[in-house]
Amino acid sequence: MASEMKKVDVVIVGFGWAGAIMAKELTEAGLNVLALERGPHRDTYPDGSYPQSIDELTYNIRKKLFQDLSKSTVTIRHNASQTAVPYRQLAAFLPGTGTGGAGLHWSGVHFRVDPTELRMRSHYEERYGKKFIPEGMTIQDFGVTYDELEPFFDKAEKVFGTSGSAWSINGKIVGKAQGGNPFAPDRSDKFPLPAQKRTYSAQLFAQAAESVGYHPYDLPSANTSGPYTNTYGAQMGPCNFCGYCSGYACYMYSKASPNVNILPALRQEPKFELRNNAYVLRVNLTDDKKRATGVTYVDAQGREVEQPADLVILSAFQFHNVHLMLLSGIGKPYNPITNEGTVGRNFAYQNISTLKALFDKNTTTNPFIGAGGAGVGVDDFNADNFDHGPHGFVGGSPFWVNQAGTKPISGLPTPTGTPNWGASGKRPSPILIRTMCLWMLTARISLIVLTIWISIPTTKMHMANRCCG
Numbered sequence: 001m002a003s004e005m006k007k008v009d010v011v012i013v014g015f016g017w018a019g020a021i022m023a024k025e026l027t028e029a030g031l032n033v034l035a036l037e038r039g040p041h042r043d044t045y046p047d048g049s050y051p052q053s054i055d056e057l058t059y060n061i062r063k064k065l066f067q068d069l070s071k072s073t074v075t076i077r078h079n080a081s082q083t084a085v086p087y088r089q090l091a092a093f094l095p096g097t098g099t100g101g102a103g104l105h106w107s108g109v110h111f112r113v114d115p116t117e118l119r120m121r122s123h124y125e126e127r128y129g130k131k132f133i134p135e136g137m138t139i140q141d142f143g144v145t146y147d148e149l150e151p152f153f154d155k156a157e158k159v160f161g162t163s164g165s166a167w168s169i170n171g172k173i174v175g176k177a178q179g180g181n182p183f184a185p186d187r188s189d190k191f192p193l194p195a196q197k198r199t200y201s202a203q204l205f206a207q208a209a210e211s212v213g214y215h216p217y218d219l220p221s222a223n224t225s226g227p228y229t230n231t232y233g234a235q236m237g238p239c240n241f242c243g244y245c246s247g248y249a250c251y252m253y254s255k256a257s258p259n260v261n262i263l264p265a266l267r268q269e270p271k272f273e274l275r276n277n278a279y280v281l282r283v284n285l286t287d288d289k290k291r292a293t294g295v296t297y298v299d300a301q302g303r304e305v306e307q308p309a310d311l312v313i314l315s316a317f318q319f320h321n322v323h324l325m326l327l328s329g330i331g332k333p334y335n336p337i338t339n340e341g342t343v344g345r346n347f348a349y350q351n352i353s354t355l356k357a358l359f360d361k362n363t364t365t366n367p368f369i370g371a372g373g374a375g376v377g378v379d380d381f382n383a384d385n386f387d388h389g390p391h392g393f394v395g396g397s398p399f400w401v402n403q404a405g406t407k408p409i410s411g412l413p414t415p416t417g418t419p420n421w422g423a424s425g426k427r428p429s430p431i432l433i434r435t436m437c438l439w440m441l442t443a444r445i446s447l448i449v450l451t452i453w454i455s456i457p458t459t460k461m462h463m464a465n466r467c468c469g
């Protein structure tokens with residue numbers, strides 16, 4: 001039988017960005033808040049302490065900071081006719097676990113949403129006519145506007161210590177000379193920190209984009225361009241472009257995370273408690289299922305515990321929230337065949353395409369230097385910044401050079417079919433063997449091939465859908 005804990009005002013399920021922000025706001029409002037996090041406690045020490053923090057085997061290959069799929073996973077299918085099967089190997093899809101959630105190991109690209117994306121259906125119908133969006137397509141408006149959200153974007157950037165170049169503040173253009181984005185919506189204030197320095201690859205990209213008439217801008221990044229103390233008194237050091245943002249905890253206190261930017265303030269708050277290794281199984285409801293009364297979780301010893309609360313906040317990330325709601329009997333499940341129901345509807349994960357560019361052998365981009373959010377982007381093909389009329393699709397994407405820092409081993413480019421890690425990576429692939437044969441055949445060809453392999457720059461030219469990797 002489950003043991004019952006003392007009632008709290010609020011229980012928060014999951015302690016990533018969403019959970020930490022809610023915990024701070026609600027304790028400020030005077031409520032007693034308990035955050036339940038399924039993963040272990042993590043922080044800059046020990047997870048971000050140098051030099052262990054840049055251990056590729058632990059973090060990049062064994063993926064220490066991500067969800068352990070041997071304990072729990074999700075099932076995936078590509079269309080409704082397939083049987084969903086468990087996801088067993090982490091790849092692009094990297095759910096977080098532990099204090100800070102994905103916010104501890106994210107990259108730091110820190111965009112605001114484009115105003116048109118918040119009212120996508122209305123906007124496209126107004127500009128292109130009612131028939132533009134095909135019947136049955138589930139696009140809808142979010143129900144909040146950019147103007148309503150703007151003060152919160154501003155507040156969040158001041159908590160995160162975001163670096164960037166503004167274009168327009170309170171209707172006044174300020175960013176023409178300094179890397180602002182002419183497609184960015186109006187802001188009520190500048191970024192708390194100036195944009196990060198441009199890497200050489202970003203400079204090349206900006207020059208190229210400008211020369212063909214596009215509008216390059218500094219990517220807003222939650223990696224600091226200088227020392228910063230945020231609105232909660234949390235201190236950040238200047239980013240040193242070490243290149244270990246994505247998948248790692250930052251040892252310089254330079255990448256915004258719930259752990260660095262919010263937890264220090266919450267620790268001083270007697271109304272707040274964080275309980276780790278507490279895996280929430282369901283939200284408990286009143287008999288009429290109209291009100292939450294708390295949650296049931298399993299603790300580190302495997303015991304079932306009931307935690308009563310007046311308010312339950314699900315901040316366990318989208319699909320975990322949906323999972324918990326379905327297990328708890330909350331709401332109507334989304335049915336992709338009939339298009340009915342809201343729980344689980346319109347879920348989307350980030351899509352990114354990466355291109356690698358070849359440069360002359362004398363162009364050295366030093367790809368090991370970088371930061372998760374630093375770079376230069378172009379929004380000419382993003383959102384509704386171009387005429388979609390003839391194209392028959394909605395939306396778009398920024399594209400950017402974000403030199404995030406290639407790692408010494410896994411970042412090494414290898415021929416198709418040759419993994420960049422492990423025993424099989426040491427065996428030459430058929431392609432490599434063919435290449436070597438060619439080398440032996442003609443010294444001239446071999447010189448060219450060698451030049452290409454050695455000088456393959458790992459500069460990343462992301463074509464991204466609002467996010468990064």
Ligand SMILES: Cc1cc2nc3c(=O)[nH]c(=O)nc-3n(C[C@H](O)[C@H](O)[C@H](O)COP(=O)(O)OP(=O)(O)OC[C@H]3O[C@@H](n4cnc5c(N)ncnc54)[C@H](O)[C@@H]3O)c2cc1C
Nearest residue numbers: 014016017018038097101102103106107108109280316317
């Ligand atoms: C490698 C990587 C790089 C990224 N880079 C960027 C970027 O540059 N810019 C950007 O905007 N976004 C980026 N993202 C995405 C971004 O980090 C996430 O969208 C964001 O951190 C999600 O925050 P969250 O609080 O909603 O969820 P999470 O951070 O996932 O937090 C949810 C927490 O809930 C916990 N939890 C789940 N289920 C339960 C349960 N049943 N009981 C108790 N606890 C539970 C989890 O352990 C987790 O800690 C990146 C993501 C990854 C993985």
Ligand code: SF4
Nearest residue numbers: 239242243244245250
């Ligand atoms: S690149 Fe900067 S923000 Fe990223 S881990 Fe290194 S010091 Fe931290």
